[in-house]
Amino acid sequence: MIRLGRGGRPLRIAYGRIFHEACAYSPSLTTREDFERMHRLEGAALARACSLRGSELEGYLPAAELSGFCAAARGAGDVEAIPLASSLAVPSGPLAADCFAWLLEDLIERLERAGAVDGVYLALHGSMQVEGLSEAPEAMILRRVREVVGPDTKIAVSYDLHANLSNGLIDPVDVLIGYRTNPHWDLAPTGFRAGNRLIRALRGQVRPTHAWRKLPLLLGGGQGIDFLPPMNEVFRWMKKLERDDPRVLSASLFMVHPFTSADDLGWAAHICTDGDEALAARLADELADRAWAKREVPIPTFLTPEAAIDEARQSNLRKLGPVTLVDCDDIVGAGAPGGNTHVTKALLEHARDLVSYVPVHDPEAVEALWSQPNGARVAFTLKGTPGYGMPPVEIAGATIAARTVGDSGRTLRLDVGTTHIAICERPPLPIHPKFWAALGLKARKADIIVQKNFFHYRIFYLSLSFHHVPVKTDGATSFERIKARTYDVPVYPTSDPKGWRESDPLMRRASTTAPDGARASA
Ligand SMILES: [Zn+2]
Structure with a gap:
């Protein structure tokens, strides 16, 4: 040799x-x-x-x-x-x-x-x-x-x-x-x-x-x-x-x-x-x-936050552990910033009877509230990631319950009744239950936990969560944004090309990217 x-x-x-x-x-x-x-x-x-x-x-x-x-x-x-x-x-x-x-x-x-x-x-x-x-x-x-x-x-x-x-x-x-x-x-x-x-x-x-x-x-x-x-x-x-x-x-x-x-x-x-x-x-x-040949196998149906909360409320599996709401349009592992406020808003309006944990990226709120001591009652507007265009959520009374500094930067736990919101300085990726433990919360005690991750978290929640509900909320990883764009050649699923052979030579030409194209149409 x-x-x-x-x-x-x-x-x-x-x-x-x-x-x-x-x-x-x-x-x-x-x-x-x-x-x-x-x-x-x-x-x-x-x-x-x-x-x-x-x-x-x-x-x-x-x-x-x-x-x-x-x-x-x-x-x-x-x-x-x-x-x-x-x-x-x-x-x-x-x-x-x-x-x-x-x-x-x-x-x-x-x-x-x-x-x-x-x-x-x-x-x-x-x-x-x-x-x-x-x-x-x-x-x-x-x-x-x-x-x-x-x-x-x-x-x-x-x-x-x-x-x-x-x-x-x-x-x-x-x-x-x-x-x-x-x-x-x-x-x-x-x-x-x-x-x-x-x-x-x-x-x-x-x-x-x-x-x-x-x-x-x-x-x-x-x-x-x-x-x-x-x-x-x-x-x-x-x-x-x-x-x-x-x-x-x-x-x-x-x-x-x-x-x-x-x-x-x-x-x-x-x-x-x-x-x-x-x-x-x-x-x-x-x-x-x-x-x-596998293109038409559909992805699971995504629910609105309200419908997802209803499904969690009615789930028999909730007795065994928290129901996971996967915030599919704000997946941090796929590049979303994690500051989508839609799910938090829905939890505050529709799930006050349930114990829920939700992470949100909001560096401005962290900056404004960090100097307040634990136990303080605060009022603030949750805005999410700067520039993300998410609906502001007015929170008239929340208690600062805990804080930590970790992978998500400075993180504050704010309690509004049984809704526990983790506001984070950096995009949150709480795929492990220890994210919540660091804020004094046991994952097992929740009815609902919101994830900003498609799948990895399941490894750490294998023995904890048995019902996973994909939620659609209009964020950076929304499939709707992909469907709203235009492409060089007709692509599935925005179009229904009969095969791949016709477009293959066109698509294999050198790649170009419209640097701000997607942003403009987003
Ligand atoms: Zn990948």
């Missing part, structure tokens, strides 16, 4: 991450501070975090893509893995232009300083967006990286399963791997697969050959969960293909994040084979056909 790289020396592979999922409907731009607060590691600190004893995404996941890549490099032997930098922020509005410039220039400088490399591995999202930039940011990152390393260095990339693929994200790349779980728990295996294929390609053991298809499809496949119908069948097929057919290096399905303002939004099927162009093309067609 050939172990060493060119000229009989170890392979040199640089690795790093720039990762963000943008929501064009959020009023909050994402800044350098958001990355520095959430996850930023450089050079030796990154290498330590990705080692066996390290913790790559401290507090979230011990091992993610870059740890997986480093494991592949260690396993292969004779590979020098060179840490660049790793940056990740919570999904939110597009990146501020200066924030992206900082991330990109820093990565490029580090890559230049690394000297000659045989390969580069980058963990990217694929649905980033930058203020004022009409190109997909990942395409720009890859173009710049290619300029530095030249045509002979191989580039491997992994993308989030919600990436919006385009030529700019594919053409500069030799190895391309996507997550294969939704919700995503396979970050480390994804990085491992990318590293493994990159190293084999560099040693001349495989010759990655791509084919991909783009589908005029924004929403479909039920909830899009990889292990539940209807998508489980497609994901099982892809895994089997990669496991059982040595000619197939990877099979990836990208079920696009539909909340950016890219004109060419759509699902994509990607296949990489070992030098077999015809096979890659045939399997990409088949993967696209399989995904397209």
Whole structure:
């Protein structure tokens, strides 16, 4: 077996991450501070975090893509893995232009300083967006990286399963791997697969050959969960293909994040084979056909907040634990700011007989009330995220019951009867019951808990909540906003294209983004 790289020396592979999922409907731009607060590691600190004893995404996941890549490099032997930098922020509005410039220039400088490399591995999202930039940011990152390393260095990339693929994200790349779980728990295996294929390609053991298809499809496949119908069948097929057919290096399905303002939004099927162009093309067609066939499986019906409260009130499962109201139009994990006030308003008006816990992003209210002591009676107007345009809620009498400082910044618990409102300085993601425990509340004691998350929270509420009600409230992650937009080609479900083949060549042209298009029509 050939172990060493060119000229009989170890392979040199640089690795790093720039990762963000943008929501064009959020009023909050994402800044350098958001990355520095959430996850930023450089050079030796990154290498330590990705080692066996390290913790790559401290507090979230011990091992993610870059740890997986480093494991592949260690396993292969004779590979020098060179840490660049790793940056990740919570999904939110597009990146501020200066924030992206900082991330990109820093990565490029580090890559230049690394000297000659045989390969580069980058963990990217694929649905980033930058203020004022009409190109997909990942395409720009890859173009710049290619300029530095030249045509002979191989580039491997992994993308989030919600990436919006385009030529700019594919053409500069030799190895391309996507997550294969939704919700995503396979970050480390994804990085491992990318590293493994990159190293084999560099040693001349495989010759990655791509084919991909783009589908005029924004929403479909039920909830899009990889292990539940209807998508489980497609994901099982892809895994089997990669496991059982040595000619197939990877099979990836990208079920696009539909909340950016890219004109060419759509699902994509990607296949990489070992030098077999015809096979890659045939399997990409088949993967696209399989995904397209699932488009009409509906997502669960979303209720109005009032109807959801009624359903919770009548639920037999409420005796066993709180009913979860999922605020689907204000999903913080998909980039919404978390300051939608509709559900809070409905709870105050229609659920005073129930014990309910609701988080709301409202930095101005936190600032105004923070100096008041616990136990104080206060009157204030809940406005939600600045610039979000949510209905103001007049609260004539609330008691400041508790406070904490955590992931959501300064957070105050305000009690209005049995309605417990957590107002947060930063977008709240209370997927774990400890969010409420920090405010002196037991999750088990609630009738209703409001989540700003589609699915992850269920892991922590498995033995606590047995009834989950999706609620529709008109926020940044509302499907109505997606349906109200116009796109380059007719897409499902805003239109009803007969198939994907006709629009595929049009959609695969280089991606452009109307930087403020979605915002203007939102
Ligand atoms: Zn995703």
